[in-house]
Amino acid sequence: MVKGRNHHGSGVIRLRGEEKEKVKGHYSICAIGGMLSAGTSHLAITPLDVLKVNMQVHPIKYSSIALCYTTLLKEQGPSAFWRGWAAKFFGYGAQGGCRFGLYEYFKSLYSSVLGDCNRSSVFFLSSASAEVFANVALCPFEAIKVQVQAQPHFAKGLADGIPKLYASEGIFGFYRGLIPLLGRNLPFSIVMFSTFEHSVDFFYRNVLRRTKEDCSKTQQLGVTCIAGYAAGSFGSFISNPADNIVASLYNKKADSLMLAVKKIGLISLFTRSLPIRIMLVGPVVTLQWFFYDTIKVLSGLPTSGELAIEVEVVGNKE
Numbered sequence: 001m002v003k004g005r006n007h008h009g010s011g012v013i014r015l016r017g018e019e020k021e022k023v024k025g026h027y028s029i030c031a032i033g034g035m036l037s038a039g040t041s042h043l044a045i046t047p048l049d050v051l052k053v054n055m056q057v058h059p060i061k062y063s064s065i066a067l068c069y070t071t072l073l074k075e076q077g078p079s080a081f082w083r084g085w086a087a088k089f090f091g092y093g094a095q096g097g098c099r100f101g102l103y104e105y106f107k108s109l110y111s112s113v114l115g116d117c118n119r120s121s122v123f124f125l126s127s128a129s130a131e132v133f134a135n136v137a138l139c140p141f142e143a144i145k146v147q148v149q150a151q152p153h154f155a156k157g158l159a160d161g162i163p164k165l166y167a168s169e170g171i172f173g174f175y176r177g178l179i180p181l182l183g184r185n186l187p188f189s190i191v192m193f194s195t196f197e198h199s200v201d202f203f204y205r206n207v208l209r210r211t212k213e214d215c216s217k218t219q220q221l222g223v224t225c226i227a228g229y230a231a232g233s234f235g236s237f238i239s240n241p242a243d244n245i246v247a248s249l250y251n252k253k254a255d256s257l258m259l260a261v262k263k264i265g266l267i268s269l270f271t272r273s274l275p276i277r278i279m280l281v282g283p284v285v286t287l288q289w290f291f292y293d294t295i296k297v298l299s300g301l302p303t304s305g306e307l308a309i310e311v312e313v314v315g316n317k318e
Helices: 026-045 046-057 063-075 077-083 085-114 121-148 158-169 178-208 215-248 257-263 266-271 274-298
Strands: 004-007 011-016 308-315
Touching: 011 274, 026 046, 026 085, 026 274, 046 077, 046 085, 046 121, 046 274, 063 077, 077 274, 077 308, 085 121, 085 158, 121 158, 121 178, 121 215, 158 215, 178 215, 178 257, 215 257, 257 266
Parallel strands: 004 308
Antiparallel strands: 011 308
């Protein structure tokens, strides 16, 4: 506990441990960091994403991860596991830039309005607001990616997929899955950011028992990775039903949201492709947070996550 003096009495106040340094272009750095971290990390796990999408769209044919892998390898060759890589890189890069950059902006905005009375509310509102913009940016790329991965004859990739989808369905085709995409990513983002923020606070206060300033940059990035993995794991379970619906709609397995839910089944909404999705989301979110915070540190910003510190203020008697 840190002691100080003022002229107004004594007491205990709550401060936020992450007081952002006034670095020029703070939000731009966060947006660029989010774009690079999300784009590269999603690109790296494209083969796992191909397996996930095919298991969601063709659950009878691909009833297990091993069967899906061996069948795709035999029927389409090794290149099948990299289908949709460009849509993933650019789409999730755009999403990451909006998700992380706007989260920082909205967190600052809502903090000035709501104060420190309920930090969870600030985390919820900030992540939800940022995610709306992030999904509008992602949706056209996701429409191409899912069809390229699950329908080998649809298109080879982003370049020929965009004109083909526009010719067949118009602008609507790019945003067919926006509502279920929001249904997947809004809960995921809210849970991810809130879990991350609270996990960072927990580790510094209860495990390391030190402030960020007393830890090395390596230790700070280690906390980022642990909190990032916890955030990704919780978020993947919450958002799995909507992820299955998105895959079903884009591949025309159902014509409406309600029909997709009915055809998939309530239990299958939560369980279908869940193991591979946890395998995919946990590491990718960890990589995102690690790359993102590394870029922030190299740019002179503190690592992400707030740390609540009790400060005792001892006053002088007048």
